[in-house]
Amino acid sequence: MQLKLDLQFFAGEKTEKATPKKRQDSRKKGQVAKSQDINTAFLLFFCFLLLSVFGSNMGSGLTALYKTAFTEYIHWDLTESNVHQVFVEGTIETAKIIAPIMGIAIVAGLVSNFTQIGFLFTTEPLKIDLKKLDPIQGAKRIFSARALVELAKSLFKIVFMGLITFGLIWFYKDDMMMISFKTAESALSFFGQITIIMGIAAALTLLFIAVFDYAYQKFDFEKNIKMSKNDIKDEHKNMEGDPLIKSKIKEKQRQMAARRMMSEVPTADVVITNPTHFAIAIKYDEAKASAPFVVAKGMDHTALRIKEIAKKNHVMTVENRQLARALYSAIDIGNSIPEEYFQAVAEVLAYVYRLEKKV
Incomplete structure (x- = not known):
């Protein structure tokens, strides 16, 4: 306990040279x-x-x-x-x-x-500071x-x-x-x-x-x-952002991206599954791309959600373990199917079109 208090004391002791930001802030305040x-x-x-x-x-x-x-x-x-x-x-x-x-x-x-x-040129020293009227501080x-x-x-x-x-x-x-x-x-x-x-x-x-x-x-x-070591850490944290806040922002961004992705699942032509671990939603639209492209993908819980949404919107689900795993690793959302998977994906789409009587 005593060691911890000593470490905190030394961490709060002003032993470090001022950083460029500290110097700039002091200069803006007229402290030179x-x-x-x-x-x-x-x-x-x-x-x-x-x-x-x-x-x-x-x-x-x-x-x-x-x-x-x-x-x-x-x-x-x-x-x-x-x-x-x-x-x-x-x-x-x-x-x-x-x-x-x-x-x-x-x-x-x-x-x-x-x-x-x-x-x-700064107006900071002209600002009213009631602390300057403190008689105790004045005596000090x-x-x-x-x-x-x-x-x-x-x-x-x-x-x-x-x-x-x-x-x-x-x-x-x-x-x-x-x-x-x-x-x-x-x-x-x-x-x-x-x-x-x-x-x-x-x-x-x-x-x-x-x-x-x-x-x-x-x-x-x-x-x-x-500055103390704590001051430098706090400055670095303020410049780059609090890690906790940054993680929350990233989590929020992931949630928003997931919602956008899920909204595209009903427009897919087929969902290729693993069947439980992976799910890849594929769409073919000649007006947008010359090859089929991925509109959504996910694994585990996300894969389950994709299959549920596909089922609710009557999107065909096809089980192909090897193809699902390969597509999940090789393609990002929004990208077209690579040439080496054209034949396999084409066979799946042809099978879906036959079932839906599109051809």
Whole structure:
């Protein structure tokens, strides 16, 4: 009894790699190995790279908007049409300035996700799941091993990024001390350059950390989708169908085929018997075939049913043990009589026709 329980325990333990179907089902649910740090690193890097190239133009655009606001708009009368015009023009100019940032952010997000998981569109994660509101399950997630790993990872990122930022500030500390001797425009330009350098450095650092995070996410994902031996058996059973159900379907199909076969017996010209073990119903119809063909056959109980139906419908029964056994083994239902049995079957049919006065 104990051995049986141990076997059941090991069979239910998730030790097997996920099957392709399991992976496909998980992917449809939105469960994939993905590092959010890679998305953030791509986003930061491309945004700051864009600022380094087009930052001066964006700054000029903002300056022009401020000049227009405080040299032209400020003198306009406060009317509904003027407010509407200011709002429209300001929105358009602001959109022109931030459009490159928004565009590169969308592209970076798509590229980072496509790089990790390829193309995936699913609405499964958006479905309402009341289990997520369970406070007990929520507490388990908060104090789980994964939560501790995420906490340690966040602390490491904060410390590492802080060191990078502090190092850059320390490197440029002498230039910062001289800011008071520069114009406001020069000071803003200097701090803009420092900010871009810090942003790109932070993005590259985060990307370096994200490589290890992705490896961990991949490992954790593979661990979570592992299957037990019972899971694999159940999946195989579901894919091929339950053997019990399949056997019932086959039995139903055999019964339907038997009923169709029995319905053809009344149309036969003769039933050749063994006399008890085999029964072969034969029909000759020149419009359907050039040779006699089998409309029904069976052995034992089925043979008995064929003879009973033949008797009720006045179909002649002829006993020929050797011929009945040979035809049963050699011919399937619906097939014509082979050439080697033409003479024997023809003699039987001729005998039947004579008795029925058909010739």
